Amino acid sequence: MEKNSKIYIAGHRGMVGSALLRQLEKKGFSNIVTRTSKELDLVDQSAVKDFFSKEKPEYVFLAAARVGGIHANNTYRADFIYFNLMIQNNLIHSSYENKAKKLLFLGSSCIYPKLAPQPLKEEYLLSGYLEPTNEPYAIAKIAGIKMCDAYRSQHGCNFISAMPTNLFGPNDNYDLNNSHVLPALLRKFHEAKRDKKSFVEIWGSGTPKREFLHVDDCAEACLFLMDQYNDAGQVNVGMGEDISIKDLALLIQKITGYQGAMKFDPSKPDGTPRKLMDVNKIHSLGWKHKIDLEEGIRKVYEEVKTKF
Secondary structure, X not given: OOOOOOEEEEOOOOHHHHHHHHHHHHOOOOOEEOOOOOOOOOXXXXXXXXXXXXXXXXXXXXXXXXOOOHHHHHHOHHHHHHHHHXXXXXXXXXXXXOOOOEEEEEOXXXXXXXXXXXXXXXXXXXXXXXXXXXXXXXXXXXXXXXXXHHHHHHHOOOEEEEEEOEEEOOOOOOOOOOOOHXXXXXXXXXXXXXXXXOEEEEEOOOOOEEOEEEHHHHHHHHHHHHHHOOOOOEEEEOOOOOEEHHHHHHHHHHHHOOOOEEEEEOOOXXXXXXXXXXXXXXXXXXXXXXXXXXXXXXXXXXXXOOOO
């Protein structure tokens, strides 16, 4: 990408999209196109077609999606498959029709089978059954990967896919009904400290392991892939290290300074037992994360603790 290349970020107000916008502006890119959901409904095929035919972006970051944690994924199953399929179908096809030079499609580590060997290698895609609680979302994201590959195969489009691990950072979602585990725990521990609660309730058994990546690292990886990667198939983006939910809770307890107890609720779903990314592919290309987990959580906590 040149500094004056026309770049469209779909989902620029979300956690990943806003991180991409920050990184691009920081690096001196000056021709960035954005639209809020009120300005452009990405589910509306004709509206997306009109937008692309008018703006004709050269590079597209497809970071727009309907996202959420275990509760949201399991409750709004129809929404998660419908909205995500519609968004990516419209954006990928319009990018092809208007001859975009390159598109980067963002997915998630939940595309991999529930019981796939660990760490998760790119070639494990479609090798087993998905985790039932987020199957509709995962199927939509798998369809996006395969769509990028199909447009590459049939039309010669340079459409690539990046699959980040669990992300956290600025503009995360802290709604306890549909947030992911790290922001949910950060809010629970902060409010328990503020309200002098005797314990914090945590969903599940605490035994599942999860990998986390600061969203600024993810944005750096996306820019790196946009410049360096031009092949079919998804690329995992992560730290290559994971932590149990219990140990994550202990770390957040330490960072927030909460002195009370923790109570795990095993009646609530654990989700996939483990989702550690194999990041050898992106490491071999020359990218590696910079922000470690504790440093990243401390940074985020300083940014958000006055907003709860």
